Amino acid sequence: MIAAGGVHLDSARFIERMTDMTEVFILSGFLGSGKTSMLTWLIRQAKEEGLKPGVIMNELGELAFDSDAVQDGVPLKEILNGCICCTGSEKTESQMQALLHENVDIIFIETTGAAHPVEVLDAVHSPLFGDKLDVKGIVTVADGKRYLASDSMTPQVRMLFIEQIRHAGFILLNKSDLLTDSGKAEAVMGIQSLNPGARIVETVNSRVPLSALRSMAQQPSGTSVQKAGIGSHLPIGTRLVTFSRPVSRDHFEDWIRTLPETVYRMKGYVPLEGKKYPSLFQYAYGMVQWIPEYMNMPANLVLIGEGLSGIRVPGAGDE
Numbered sequence: 569m570i571a572a573g574g575v576h577l578d579s580a581r582f583i584e585r586m587t588d589m590t591e592v593f594i595l596s597g598f599l600g601s602g603k604t605s606m607l608t609w610l611i612r613q614a615k616e617e618g619l620k621p622g623v624i625m626n627e628l629g630e631l632a633f634d635s636d637a638v639q640d641g642v643p644l645k646e647i648l649n650g651c652i653c654c655t656g657s658e659k660t661e662s663q664m665q666a667l668l669h670e671n672v673d674i675i676f677i678e679t680t681g682a683a684h685p686v687e688v689l690d691a692v693h694s695p696l697f698g699d700k701l702d703v704k705g706i707v708t709v710a711d712g713k714r715y716l717a718s719d720s721m722t723p724q725v726r727m728l729f730i731e732q733i734r735h736a737g738f739i740l741l742n743k744s745d746l747l748t749d750s751g752k753a754e755a756v757m758g759i760q761s762l763n764p765g766a767r768i769v770e771t772v773n774s775r776v777p778l779s780a781l782r783s784m785a786q787q788p789s790g791t792s793v794q795k796a797g798i799g800s801h802l803p804i805g806t807r808l809v810t811f812s813r814p815v816s817r818d819h820f821e822d823w824i825r826t827l828p829e830t831v832y833r834m835k836g837y838v839p840l841e842g843k844k845y846p847s848l849f850q851y852a853y854g855m856v857q858w859i860p861e862y863m864n865m866p867a868n869l870v871l872i873g874e875g876l877s878g879i880r881v882p883g884a885g886d887e
């Protein structure tokens with residue numbers, strides 16, 4: 569059996585590992601669409617189910633205005649003064665690590681309405697503790713009325729709005745109380761055509777059952793729609809790979825040149841032949857960066873893109 573990390577595991581160890589992992593949901597959506605309402609509602613449900621939730625909240629300003637939405641006793645980390653995707657993944661990594669130390673069972677990340685979902689996925693996937701996180705994917709809240717009026721948006725804003733829908737694994741058509749029946753039907757059809765793989769639910773005040781988000785992600789392999797839950801419904805997926813042996817840098821770079829354009833991003837620590845410790849490796853849009861490490865970091869690589877399951881990574885034991 570091949571686990572999410574690309575490692576061969578027998579089924580008992582696989583199940584044990586999955587239950588050890590902390591689930592992560594990225595809450596996306598436009599400004600004012602209902603993300604905070606969803607967060608409040610999801611936290612409440614998580615607590616009722618006996619789960620310990622943790623929250624990372626990202627605000628563009630100096631203060632997290634929405635942090636009042638998070639009840640007492642819920643660990644909250646804030647990334648202020650910038651978008652989660654621009655402030656650098658180090659900050660996100662340290663906040664995630666702090667939450668893991670607090671033994672949370674489920675993490676909700678509320679992104680700013682201005683965040684691009686791929687960049688957020690990138691920031692969240694850390695080669696340092698990727699094996700502890702079960703990143704389910706992006707849940708996007710779309711304001712139905714706004715969707716129907718999206719033709720009047722500026723091209724840039726409209727593009728971001730569409731990207732947030734396109735990359736989601738689960739979509740809430742929110743504020744459905746403000747839509748007529750024909751408006752709802754038009755919005756559902758339009759959203760479905762932008763993202764045929766995602767599940768769409770109509771909501772008022774973003775009241776989506778947490779179980780719907782979680783069970784989608786736990787559906788067994790079967791049809792292509794079910795394959796790996798939310799994550800695999802995404803046009804974009806992620807994969808964590810662990811190296812089992814050092815690789816030659818030339819061989820690794822040759823392999824990169826063979827990759828399809830649908831591999832957008834890779835980052836991690838690659839054990840190179842002749843180097844004492846795995847080197848920090850970054851790849852984005854065809855550009856490669858290597859930085860020597862002077863500490864022994866975990867030899868893991870995170871891939872972000874489409875159709876990743878068929879990709880064989882040199883040195884990772886899956887060639």
Ligand SMILES: Nc1nc2c(ncn2[C@@H]2O[C@H](COP(=O)(O)OP(=O)(O)OP(=O)(O)O)[C@@H](O)[C@H]2O)c(=O)[nH]1
Pocket residue numbers: 597598599600601602603604605606634680681742743744745746771772773774
């Ligand atoms: N009529 C109606 N109003 C809603 C619904 N969901 C949320 N709202 C209202 O819309 C406003 C924005 O909701 P929030 O949950 O704060 O949205 P947000 O996406 O977190 O907003 P930002 O933090 O500004 O990005 C609030 O006044 C909500 O009460 C809904 O389903 N119907």
